[in-house]
Each structure stands twice: as C-alpha cells, then as structure tokens.
Amino acid sequence: MTEESGRPDRPPRKSTRKATPRRAPAQKTNGATRRGSVPSTDFVVGEAASNGVAPAGPNGSGTASPNGDGPARAAAASGEPTADRHNGSAPAPLPPAVADQPGDVWDQRVAKGLAFLRRRLGGDYEVDEFGFDPELTDKVFLPMLRLLYRDWFRTEVFGVENLPANGSALVVGNHSGTVALDAIMLATAVNDRTPNRRHLRLLGADLVFRMPIVSELARKSGGTVACNPDAERLLRTGELVGVFPEGFKGVGKQYAQRYKLQRFGRGGFVSAALRTGTPIVPAAIVGAEEIYPMLADIKPLARLLGLPYFPVTPTFPWLGPLGMLPLPSKWLIEFSKPIPTAHLQDQADDPLVVFNLADQVRETIQQTLHTLLERRPDPFGR
Amino acid sequence: MRSRPTGSVVVTGVSRFLGAHVAARLAADDRIGRVVGLDPHAPPAEFAHLLDGVEQVRGDAGSASTVIADLEAEAVVHLALATAPDPQHGGRAAMKEQNVIGTMHLLAACQQAPRLRKLVMRSSTAAYGASFRDPAVFTEDTEPREVPRGGFARDILDIEGYVRGFRRRRTDVTATVLRFAPFIGSSADTTLTRYFARPVVPTVLGRDPRLQFLHIDDALEIVHRSVVDDHAGTFNVAGAGVLSLSQAIRRAGRIPVPVLEPGLSAASNLVRNLGRSGYGLDQVDLFVHGRVVDTTKLVDEFGWSPRTTADAFDDFVAGHRGGAVLRREQLALAEQAILDGIRQARATVQEKA
Numbered sequence: 243m244t245e246e247s248g249r250p251d252r253p254p255r256k257s258t259r260k261a262t263p264r265r266a267p268a269q270k271t272n273g274a275t276r277r278g279s280v281p282s283t284d285f286v287v288g289e290a291a292s293n294g295v296a297p298a299g300p301n302g303s304g305t306a307s308p309n310g311d312g313p314a315r316a317a318a319a320s321g322e323p324t325a326d327r328h329n330g331s332a333p334a335p336l337p338p339a340v341a342d343q344p345g346d347v348w349d350q351r352v353a354k355g356l357a358f359l360r361r362r363l364g365g366d367y368e369v370d371e372f373g374f375d376p377e378l379t380d381k382v383f384l385p386m387l388r389l390l391y392r393d394w395f396r397t398e399v400f401g402v403e404n405l406p407a408n409g410s411a412l413v414v415g416n417h418s419g420t421v422a423l424d425a426i427m428l429a430t431a432v433n434d435r436t437p438n439r440r441h442l443r444l445l446g447a448d449l450v451f452r453m454p455i456v457s458e459l460a461r462k463s464g465g466t467v468a469c470n471p472d473a474e475r476l477l478r479t480g481e482l483v484g485v486f487p488e489g490f491k492g493v494g495k496q497y498a499q500r501y502k503l504q505r506f507g508r509g510g511f512v513s514a515a516l517r518t519g520t521p522i523v524p525a526a527i528v529g530a531e532e533i534y535p536m537l538a539d540i541k542p543l544a545r546l547l548g549l550p551y552f553p554v555t556p557t558f559p560w561l562g563p564l565g566m567l568p569l570p571s572k573w574l575i576e577f578s579k580p581i582p583t584a585h586l587q588d589q590a591d592d593p594l595v596v597f598n599l600a601d602q603v604r605e606t607i608q609q610t611l612h613t614l615l616e617r618r619p620d621p622f623g624r
Numbered sequence: 625m626r627s628r629p630t631g632s633v634v635v636t637g638v639s640r641f642l643g644a645h646v647a648a649r650l651a652a653d654d655r656i657g658r659v660v661g662l663d664p665h666a667p668p669a670e671f672a673h674l675l676d677g678v679e680q681v682r683g684d685a686g687s688a689s690t691v692i693a694d695l696e697a698e699a700v701v702h703l704a705l706a707t708a709p710d711p712q713h714g715g716r717a718a719m720k721e722q723n724v725i726g727t728m729h730l731l732a733a734c735q736q737a738p739r740l741r742k743l744v745m746r747s748s749t750a751a752y753g754a755s756f757r758d759p760a761v762f763t764e765d766t767e768p769r770e771v772p773r774g775g776f777a778r779d780i781l782d783i784e785g786y787v788r789g790f791r792r793r794r795t796d797v798t799a800t801v802l803r804f805a806p807f808i809g810s811s812a813d814t815t816l817t818r819y820f821a822r823p824v825v826p827t828v829l830g831r832d833p834r835l836q837f838l839h840i841d842d843a844l845e846i847v848h849r850s851v852v853d854d855h856a857g858t859f860n861v862a863g864a865g866v867l868s869l870s871q872a873i874r875r876a877g878r879i880p881v882p883v884l885e886p887g888l889s890a891a892s893n894l895v896r897n898l899g900r901s902g903y904g905l906d907q908v909d910l911f912v913h914g915r916v917v918d919t920t921k922l923v924d925e926f927g928w929s930p931r932t933t934a935d936a937f938d939d940f941v942a943g944h945r946g947g948a949v950l951r952r953e954q955l956a957l958a959e960q961a962i963l964d965g966i967r968q969a970r971a972t973v974q975e976k977a
Contacts, residue, residue, distance in 0.1 A: 454830025
C-alpha cells in the first residue's frame with residue numbers, strides 16, 4: 243500500500259538514471275532555489291526506505307555513495323525474478339492469497355493490477371457528488387500527468403508550505419497557454435508536493451462541461467462548473483479549490499501579451515472565499531505561456547465552431563496533430579502566502595471589499611510572476 | 625402540535641403503483657379515518673388487492689371538486705402524474721392533460737375546500753431543468769437555468785408554478801411538495817428500471833452523468849409521513865450518495881453501448897412516433913446532464929433519511945440478476961484464474977532457469 247501511494251508513477255527502468263537528480267530538489271522542503279544537480283544522499287536513502295520494500299537495511303546505514311540509490315532501486319523495481327526471490331523473506335505479513343510466491347514484488351503488482359481492473363469493471367468504487375473518482379484519478383490520470391509535469395515541463399514548485407495540510411483553501415492562479423494545461427499541471431503539482439497528496443478541485447468554464455468526453459474527464463478528475471454554489475460547497479467540505487479568474491481572457495491571449503494578467507472578472511471567487519471564511523492562496527505559474535504561443539486568432543472560424551478563439555501557433559494548424567504537442571518550456575510554480583478572509587466573513591456582499599481583495603490577489607500574482615521570470619531567463623532552458 | 629388528518633384523505637392516481645401503495649398504507653394506518661382513491665381508470669389486478677380498505681371513486685380531475693367537497697376532505701395527496709407518454713392512452717397529449725390540466729383542476733377544487741388542511745404533491749427533481757451551467761448539486765432554492773426539452777420536466781415546472789400560487793392563496797393549508805429522484809428497487813417498474821434491466825444499455829457518448837435514485841419503499845414512507853405529520857415546504861427526496869451511469873451499469877452487470885447524443889435524441893423521437901413507449905427526451909437529458917440534489921433539508925425536517933443511492937440500486941440489481949451479462953462473481957473468478965495462470969507460468973519459467 244505504501245509503495246503504491248508513494249510512487250505509483252515510476253516507470254521502472256527508463257527513468258532511474260535521469261529522473262533521480264531532478265526529483266531530489268523537488269522533494270526537499272523547498273524555498274531553496276538551487277538547480278538540483280547534486281542529489282543529497284540522505285534523501286535518496288530515505289526515498290528508498292519509503293519505498294516500503296525490505297532491503298533498506300544494507301543501504302540505510304548512511305554509507306550510500308552518490309549512486310547509492312542503484313541497488314535499492316534495482317531491488318525495488320527490477321524485473322529480474324532472481325532479485326524477487328531473495329527479497330521474499332523480509333515482508334512476511336502479506337495478504338495470503340494463493341500463496342505461491344509471498345513477498346514477490348511483481349506478484350503483488352500483478353495481483354494489485356488485476357484487483358484494480360476487477361473493481362473498475364464491477365463498478366466497485368466511490369464517486370462523490372461532483373462526480374470525482376479518486377481511484378481513477380490517483381491510479382490513471384495523475385501518473386500520466388506526472389510524466390508531462392516532471393519530464394516534459396521539468397516543473398519546479400515553491401511555497402508548498404503555504405497550502406494548508408488539512409482544511410480548505412482557494413488557490414487562485416494566472417491562466418495562459420491557449421489550452422488550459424496550466425490548471426491541470428497546478429493540480430498535479432498540488433498532488434505531487436503536498437504531504438498527504440491532496441487533490442486540487444478545479445473550477446472550469448461551462449464550455450468545458452458542454453463538450454462531450456472533456457466534460458466526463460473533468461468531472462472524474464475532480465473538476466466542476468465555476469459557479470458560486472459549487473465553489474462554496476467544496477470549500478465548506480474542506481477541499482482545496484483551484485480557480486482562474488481571468489478565464490478565457492487569460493488562456494486566449496496572444497503571445498505578445500504573455501505574463502500580463504488580464505482583468506479578474508466580477509470577483510465571484512473572492513465572495514465565495516469570504517462567505518466560507520477560506521484563505522486565498524495566490525499561485526503564479528510560469529511556463530504555460532510558451533507551450534502553445536498564440537500568434538493569431540482566426541475569429542470567424544472560432545465563431546463558426548462556437549469557440550472563444552481559434553489559435554494559430556508556430557506549429558498549429560500547420561503540422562496537423564503534431565501541432566497539438568505542447569512545446570517543452572520550463573515551468574515554475576510558486577504559491578504565495580495565504581490571504582486570510584475569516585475576519586471579513588460578514589462583508590462578502592460589500593463590493594468594495596471584494597474588489598480590493600481581488601486586486602490584492604492580482605497584484606501578488608503579477609509580482610510573483612516577475613520574480614519567477616527573472617529566475618528563468620531561458621523559457622526552454624533546463 | 626401535530627395536526628393529524630382524522631377525517632378523510634383523498635389520494636389521486638390509485639391505478640398506478642405509487643398511488644395504490646400509498647393509499648393502502650394510509651388505509652392501514654388507524655390514525656386516519658377514511659381513505660378515498662380518485663382515479664379515472666380502474667386499478668389493474670396486481671394492485672386491486674391492495675385497495676381493499678380504500679374507497680374508490682372513478683373520475684378524472686374535473687370531478688375532483690365535487691368529490692373533495694362531498695367528502696369534506698382534510699387532506700389531498702396528489703400522485704396522479706404520468707412520467708412518460710402512454711401510447712395506449714393518448715400519448716403525450718393525454719399525459720399533459722393529466723399532469724398539467726389535472727393538477728390545475730385539483731388545486732382549484734382544493735382552494736374551495738374549507739376543511740382542507742393538508743396538500744401533499746408529488747413532484748420530481750426534473751424541476752431543476754437541464755443546463756450545462758447548472759451547479760453540481762441542487763438545493764431546493766436553485767432556480768432552473770434552462771427550460772428542459774422533455775415533456776415530463778416541462779409539466780413539473782408548470783405544476784410547481786400552480787402550487788406556488790395555491791400556497792399564496794391558502795396560507796392555512798400545509799403544502800408539502802416532494803421532489804422525488806428517479807425510483808428504483810426490486811419491485812419498481814419505471815422507464816428507468818426497464819432501461820437498466822436490458823442486457824445491453826445505450827448511453828450518450830462522452831457523457832457519464834451522475835445519478836441519484838430513491839428506493840420506491842422509501843418514497844412510500846416519505847409520502848406517508850407527510851400525510852401523518854406536518855412538514856410544510858418543498859423537499860428533495862433522494863438517496864444520499866451518487867452513482868455515475870457507467871458505474872451503475874457495471875454494478876448491474878450490463879454492457880454499455882455509447883451512442884452519439886443527436887442519434888439518441890433522434891432514436892427516442894423515432895420510437896415515440898412508432899407508438900412504442902420508449903424513453904423520451906427526459907431520459908436523454910438525464911443521461912447528458914445527470915442530476916444530484918442536496919437532501920439536507922429533508923433529513924433535518926423529517927428526522928429520517930432514505931437508504932443511500934448505492935443501497936437502493938443494489939436492491940434493484942438483486943431483483944434483476946437474471947439479465948446480467950457480467951456478474952461480480954464471474955469477475956472475481958476471472959481475476960483469480962488469471963492470477964493463478966500468471967503465477968504458474970512464472971514458476972515454470974523460474975524452474976527452467
């Protein structure tokens with residue numbers, strides 16, 4: 243179980259060499275702005291131990307060399323049956339199935355995979371009232387998104403400690419990138435970096451819920467329509483809610499306008515936070531602007547298709563489906579200090595309070611964007 | 625404190641499942657004096673035995689005023705709503721006649737009844753309409769954003785409008801409006817249960833709506849409690865929790881067949897034009913948008929909660945095991961067989977090595 247929830251994503255062999263140094267800073271308590279090329283050995287050992295597989299013993303003594311993760315990982319994730327064999331003695335208390343090979347890692351994986359398939363096919367799982375399917379999200383969506391998040395965009399995250407470990411918060415981000423990948427990556431970052439692997443419940447435009455398949459995926463991964471009743475209901479039940487007040491004005495802006503925050507609408511998100519007394523956590527996302535740099539917008543075509551804009555990027559529509567591939571920009575996400583709202587709870591209907599608070603959030607995000615951009619001179623650097 | 629109708633109670637729609645069962649339960653309750661069933665049709669044989677203790681009056685809603693006045697009715701339970709057009713009894717036109725005009729007549733009669741103290745109305749969660757901008761969960765005060773396409777849902781909107789008018793004019797009458805989620809259970813027979821009973825179930829491609837069900841026995845209980853006790857207001861009545869359509873189909877062991885939404889709408893029109901009672905646009909709307917309601921108000925007011933959506937659906941599945949294509953036991957067996965196969969294969973490979 244610990245192993246499963248710890249890292250359900252790791253492709254066993256491929257990423258061992260490269261991914262480790264990159265992940266190491268990602269797991270550190272952050273704030274440090276170092277380019278993580280030197281893996282801290284103590285961390286690597288801890289990681290191997292947290293893998294829940296027995297042979298932490300020989301490695302755990304602290305003598306691990308910089309490549310000391312080698313044997314631990316090989317034992318944890320190797321495909322050779324011989325390695326499994328000598329593993330077998332350590333974790334004795336296992337579910338006594340047909341005890342062919344107790345303690346065999348691959349046997350456990352196969353059994354887990356089959357049990358997962360059986361539960362899915364039999365409808366044996368829970369869905370909440372918004373349609374959120376935690377099992378499907380954790381076991382299928384997030385592992386796939388984590389590849390994009392970690393290996394394609396090389397996302398670095400700062401200020402995770404500003405997210406509450408428990409209880410509700412309204413995470414407000416800047417929106418960009420022609421396709422709203424930034425929302426999905428923000429949710430992946432929150433899940434990847436919070437200690438108890440929290441889910442960010444995204445609020446989406448009604449266009450998202452108008453489209454077949456997209457609407458289904460949005461609901462299953464925890465999203466819902468951006469409206470005050472839904473936002474307040476989620477916040478009251480102690481969820482982390484993610485919202486992008488710029489909406490289509492933000493996602494659909496042209497490349498020349500990059501990192502310039504658009505208007506924040508009517509501040510509905512602020513009144514939702516005020517009414518529930520929830521802190522607002524501003525989130526600045528750098529990197530999404532470059533994934534599909536929008537050079538032009540073919541308005542008549544957009545109107546014809548009922549879309550808010552029809553993008554022309556350096557690759558789309560020229561390269562056809564290949565143009566749908568996001569450019570591999572370098573991403574930085576920073577969560578700023580939470581803005582408390584509990585003391586303003588009775589002023590949720592005062593437009594001046596709402597506008598002032600919305601402005602404060604907007605300013606915070608804009609300034610954080612500038613500092614993050616200084617830290618990342620090359621949009622496509624490492 | 626509580627005003628129990630010790631006089632006579634008029635129940636409409638006793639030729640249908642819900643009306644017949646409610647009337648039978650009320651007749652069996654000795655706190656209630658006289659139960660009169662009002663229906664233009666004779667009850668079919670399956671319900672006839674239920675209605676032994678119930679006086680029956682044949683008559684449509686037009687005759688309601690004389691019946692209610694003659695009996696000096698103290699409570700009226702209006703359950704005579706048709707949820708789907710019945711081609712044998714005039715189709716959609718007759719359905720609208722019964723639902724909308726029937727309710728108008730009945731409420732007009734109620735308004736004139738001096739001794740009336742209680743009105744219990746059957747409504748539906750279809751009152752919330754169907755729109756992509758809808759919030760995920762409806763509370764009783766959510767207004768519909770778009771008028772739904774389905775006939776039944778439109779009727780419900782009209783009916784609730786008339787009840788609002790009635791409440792304004794007769795403030796002395798306790799009016800209870802029960803917005804029921806779709807009924808389910810081993811004994812229920814509705815469009816939706818027939819749909820889930822098929823081995824192969826059409827769904828809308830790219831949509832997995834969230835559904836809520838209400839066990840039919842819990843519906844009877846809530847109506848009964850509304851008549852016996854005073855619960856003024858409008859209430860969502862549904863089982864707690866949610867099943868997605870795909871999940872429900874899997875739990876029932878059926879096979880889903882995704883169909884493009886315009887195709888399903890066209891098919892439903894075609895079926896209707898052929899004079900067969902299929903599922904209408906009401907169902908298509910439900911299968912595109914889904915519908916989930918908040919039942920906090922009901923639980924607080926009645927101090928009782930219906931069984932959960934999952935439990936109610938399990939009861940239905942238990943009653944319709946015959947048509948299942950893919951049962952849970954079979955899945956478990958398949959899982960074990962595959963696991964054993966893989967283990968054996970690996971064991972032999974290792975022995976050779």
